Amino acid sequence: MADEVLDVWMDGFPRPAGRLARTSHGDTAFLYNADYASAGGPSLSLSLPVDMEAFGDIETRAFFANLLPENAQLQRVMEREGLARDDVVGLLKHLGADCAGSVSCVPTGAAPIKSPGVLTEDYEPLEDRALLRIAKSLRDERRLPVEVADPSPVAGVQSKIALTVLPGGAFALPREGTRVPTTHILKVPGRRDARDTRNEEAAAILASAAGLDVSIPTAIKIGEVDALLIARFDRQVRNGVVTRIHQEDFAQALGLPSELKYQRRGKPGRWFDVEAALTVLDRTRDPQAARLAFLRATVFNLCIGNTDNHAKNHAVLYDGPGAPRFAPLYDLLPIRLSKEYTHELAFQIGAAKTFDDITGEDLIDFFETLGAPPEHLDRLLQDEIRPIIESLEAASPRLRSSGLKPFNDVLGREMEELAERLQLDVKIEPRDYYPTEGT
Known part of the structure; x- marks a missing residue:
């Protein structure tokens, strides 16, 4: 018997997509509504195809738990409402009104989420003092001020808030009770x-220079607080109207909980590895293009020292x-600069678990797994991989001129190592040796 039930809405449809329930035993379940299915409503996820049978706890929990933030806001709701961390339905009752993508979870019978949002009517501009208070609290306390609720909690561990940028450049939040979509994330x-x-910001600009599809954030100052303003690619603004675009990360698409977003945390069949990524890529509208984009993104991440490209950082x-x-790519950082992270790869490249262990054979194995036939490997290296490294080298002076010397050093080191292991004759200017940190 259901103990708590939420209506799950997909933006643009006049009726709920289905119902999310928590049983008295603590299990979760999801069932599509028959009228939504008959009207041709889309699946919430590749892991939750439209079906008239209820999905059980494992499939349901994996998708919906991945909608929750993993930061202080979640902790605050748990403490205020007396909810356990594994009470996905109870937490989404308070945090699910405007999730990533087009999904909204609200109490059964509640009014549907308003969509679209009209910039001139549905948003309340933030005064400079209020915005600075939010930024300082996120920086110093790692949470929002107690009087501020994130209108659109976004999954992840970073301190951030979803907000809207108005046509004149002012920051705003949805007017109380509207629950309209936001346009940006402030991290x-x-x-x-x-x-x-x-x-x-620099990593995203480098990715764009290398020809990758990437969401480019903007580094800004709010008073003396450093922040990053990120335009949401799951939102669209047209003629002053904001609408939602559905998206899901690879963990959701694979039916994996966020705890298994790294290969090292799972086991065969229940982890994020190259073969698992392929099962998602091959269900996109252009599988061949998606495979190549994932391959190029992985090479780029290796070049910049980003070992944190886990399942929730692909969508x-x-x-x-x-x-x-x-x-588009997002959350790109030279993680190898940090002592706070393990430098084990998010997923193995061939048999290698760390960048320093990667051999040329491991890289070739990775390329072949993604569908590059042996007879075309030289063409792949010359037409795809070499241009990435050359483009990054050509764009790297921006790092030096921007005062990001450590990033430039690790970029040069990683590119040189990759080029050597792939036997590519690429000219890379000498940098200071950068000793990698972490374990």
């Missing part, structure tokens, strides 16, 4: 990680009819 690192804002975007496409 604020702690004091000691303030440079991450510039590193993440698919439902921005057209039918199957989704591989989403």
